Amino acid sequence: MQLDANTANLITGLLFVTVPIAAWVVVGGKRPRALNEWCLGGLLIGAHLVMLSLRPALPSWAGYELTNLFGFAGPQALGEALLAHAGRPRPLRRRLGELAVLLAVHTVLLRVVESPLLRICWVLLVQAAFLARTVAFAWRIGQSERSRSAVIISFFCGGLCLLLLVRFTGIALGLIPPVVVLGRGSAWDLVALSISAILCCIFTNAALIALLLEDARRYEVQAVARQVEMVERQRLASQVAHLERRSGLGQMAGALGHEINQPLTAILSNAQLLERGLRAGTVPAAEAAEIAGRVVHNTRRASHIVERIRSYIRPTRSGSDSVDLRRVAEDTIDLVSEEARRRGVSLDLEVTQVPPVQANAVELSQVLLNLCRNGLQAMEGTVAGRLRLVVETSGNEVELRVEDTGPGFSHEALSQALTPFFTTKSDGLGLGLAISNDIAQRWGGRLLPGNGEVGAIVRLRLPVQGSSPLHPPIEEEEET
């Protein structure tokens, strides 16, 4: 069998040129960087081989320097493609510098040392090294992403690399003549090299396209998964918020139960007094009117309590209003007064005239209620506990402060206070402050937990209506 090495190189080179172009065209659309690098690499290798086969017809600088520049840059680009795929591309300057050094050594061997043996060995060694690097990268990707395509790439590049090393060893040991001799069957290694290069070209390009397809599919799956996760998390968060509210409601119901019993007791006893007194004829008209007045007053008191419970249960409207934080604070104090009384905690309310803020009053009262309840719970076991609520203007923000005389936040608790599901209570969900913070942020404000001289201080700051918020409000996701 006779083989013309130049013809073999030409055929292989043309294949290396066409296949990457075909792959590049086929993929189309927005091509990832990895594909561009890979195709460039194939193209350069192809150009290297074609020019190698045409060397006798080329000027010396093109036949040697340019040809081998392509010969170095091609395998290098293959490795770079895989690096880009793994998301760790190298800067261009470093790559070019690398090439310049390698080519400089080559030129020295060619022009100064004038040793074809060393020059060929150098070229083979560099190419084998670049291929070995590609093998390593592909193998790593194959392992980490469980990608069969990447393993195939590493397998074929590995084969090619091995043959280059065999040729290098053969030439270095003088078993193979360094200069390609035409025909005569003496270039058996070249035959193997050409065939494996062709196989490598076809398989690795196919594998790379498969790798990119795998990638695209994985990306799509991940995107869908992310979407699902986000929707699920939103659903969960709203459920949990509801749950938190319900559990708060349970505690509230107990306290309000007593509160409503008080006016009911007054109503019942006064009404019965009136009934009996009138029947016995011992109640003068003036006193009867007074008793009836007490019944009316306490009925109003009871219905006011019911109204407060109802406004607490009512689902949050997404609309926003101009809210007077002072009123919110006063209403909240009303709501917690019973619990405070039961715990023997005294409540102080210090409010000044404050400008309105843009927010949702029900949400804010929930935040405040939550802060107050936290404070009350923190003072469990504290003698003569005091809960102080302060509302004041601070720059172009309105600050609402809840101070307690409990043990305050521990260092750890302070750093994680706003983290969802962090709790120091045995029966807490750990969402109170996190949700409160969400609400504050939604209205361009923030929640600042901290410690005072005694106990904890939590500040809720909201921008004054009409002022530009320090922290732009978080846009609410549109409900679907």
Add this chain to the structure above:
Amino acid sequence: MKQFSQPGTDWETRCRKGRIVLVDDDPHVLEGLGGLLALEGYACEGYLTVAEALGALHADAAAQKKQGPVCILSDVRMPEEGGLELQQQLAGRLGMPIVLMSGAATPGDVVRAFRAGAVDFLLKPIDAELLLDTMARALALGHSLKQDADSLAGDLERLSRLTRRELEVAQRVSRGELNREIADALGIALRTVKHHRAVAMEKLGLDSAVDLARLLDRSAG
């Protein structure tokens, strides 16, 4: 303090029927309950705090002896001290039954109240019938406690009139010892024993040895 009364009966008469010390921090509840009790003919005093009520109870502790039965009706949950604290501070005081009431009682409150000897525990809102029944019961209990206390005081007073020897003889008689045995035991003449015994019976206003035994038994307990 507010005294609840109705025209027709004066305070003294009401006190003989029963005096009720009412404590609740809610003035309207106080008015309603106090009015109902006054309508029923009781002498009812309303207080907004436990401290006030305690002050009044201590102040007229001496005067109470001559008055009719007394009882307390107090709310459990109040800003400062509650009914349970009031109960604690009155512990051991004879003839002072206490009824507690609450709109948000926990089982623990109720158990504590009954352990400390509350007559009853009313859950708010309280129906007039139940209120009056309970107060009548509490006052009846107060009355009988007071009577027991009064008769005990009388017994002790009569026993204090005996000389030491007379008391010794009377005690031996009540234990069923015969005159001769007493004489031997005390080393005195039979005649002297008979004399002491007759004087003691006369001083105590009793006819039989059985009555004597009963009296000594009561006063010892």
